[in-house]
Amino acid sequence: MKDRAADRIPPYVPWTYRAFLKVRKSYRQHLTRAQERAAARRPLDPLLADGEPAAGWSDGVPVPNPRAAVSKCARWMDEDLVRPDVKAIVEALVALKAALTRRGLRFTNTAGNFLPRLYHPETERGKLWEDAWVLRHSDIRPGQRVLDVGGASTIFSFYLASLGCRMVVVDNDWANCGTLYNARYVARQMGWDLAALDRDVSKPLPFQDGSFDRAFSICVLEHLPPAVRQFAMREMGRVLAPDGIAGFTTDFDAGRPVLVTDKGLRFAYRDKFERDVLRPSGLQPHGIWDWTDAHPREGFLGAFLLHKPAAPPAR
Numbered sequence: 001m002k003d004r005a006a007d008r009i010p011p012y013v014p015w016t017y018r019a020f021l022k023v024r025k026s027y028r029q030h031l032t033r034a035q036e037r038a039a040a041r042r043p044l045d046p047l048l049a050d051g052e053p054a055a056g057w058s059d060g061v062p063v064p065n066p067r068a069a070v071s072k073c074a075r076w077m078d079e080d081l082v083r084p085d086v087k088a089i090v091e092a093l094v095a096l097k098a099a100l101t102r103r104g105l106r107f108t109n110t111a112g113n114f115l116p117r118l119y120h121p122e123t124e125r126g127k128l129w130e131d132a133w134v135l136r137h138s139d140i141r142p143g144q145r146v147l148d149v150g151g152a153s154t155i156f157s158f159y160l161a162s163l164g165c166r167m168v169v170v171d172n173d174w175a176n177c178g179t180l181y182n183a184r185y186v187a188r189q190m191g192w193d194l195a196a197l198d199r200d201v202s203k204p205l206p207f208q209d210g211s212f213d214r215a216f217s218i219c220v221l222e223h224l225p226p227a228v229r230q231f232a233m234r235e236m237g238r239v240l241a242p243d244g245i246a247g248f249t250t251d252f253d254a255g256r257p258v259l260v261t262d263k264g265l266r267f268a269y270r271d272k273f274e275r276d277v278l279r280p281s282g283l284q285p286h287g288i289w290d291w292t293d294a295h296p297r298e299g300f301l302g303a304f305l306l307h308k309p310a311a312p313p314a315r
Helices: 015-040 074-081 084-102 121-136 155-162 179-190 226-239 270-281
Strands: 145-149 166-171 194-198 212-218 240-253 299-307
Touching: 074 084, 074 121, 074 299, 084 121, 084 155, 121 155, 121 212, 121 240, 121 299, 145 155, 145 226, 155 166, 155 179, 155 194, 155 212, 166 179, 179 194, 212 226, 226 240, 226 270, 270 299
Parallel strands: 145 166, 145 212, 166 194, 212 240
Antiparallel strands: 240 299
């Protein structure tokens, strides 16, 4: 079934912005074709090795739910979603979705666009786990300065704004569907303190060191090439304030067709995780960690939280 323009872009996006999206899409397609022509003249980059699986790889073997862990994989999603503390956040997220829908306001699906056919119950349930689990363990309070990298128009960033956080979302609307415009429009309609900036994460974040109390990136890191991923983690660590918390989710797809050199992140490949995430960020694990990778080899989903140590007192 062919997608309608009204499904791809929220109806309240003006024609001037729609024209901008068309021009940018054309430019990006031209850039992509040029890159493909350049790639055809040189050998393809080899698939980067993930390394040897570390201890904790269970390959789908039943493993007890590490209930005390803050950072963990999503193998126990069904159990986690009905925990009273997590369930309350899930219900609040669902209620916010309903409230926005009643007002004719849009939020993205797990694919990062507005197409109704891509709101799959299974993937939306996984996203609820990601969002609620990270929110539950991030000690969110109204008035905090919060950065979300890659989350324009997600229910995650909207929920944080609805709690009274001072939100800044950095994204680049790669689907050309108006996510940045939509984020600003919804924030105005709801009276939220939310700014949405058009920014490529391969470029430095336009903020001073220690600008944010919390920083998040939900299901974004696995879509970045390793060098960009390392740079983005370094930047997020830089702009996080001392004693701040950063929350992330990530997945791994052995058949991921988009990035030919990398298939994402998972706990089993510990050396890669350290190289691409922990060391560049300069941050430390927050709370109790569980590195168990209780997923089949072809796929993985997990959440992890990091902490920036407080600055030592001045002498």
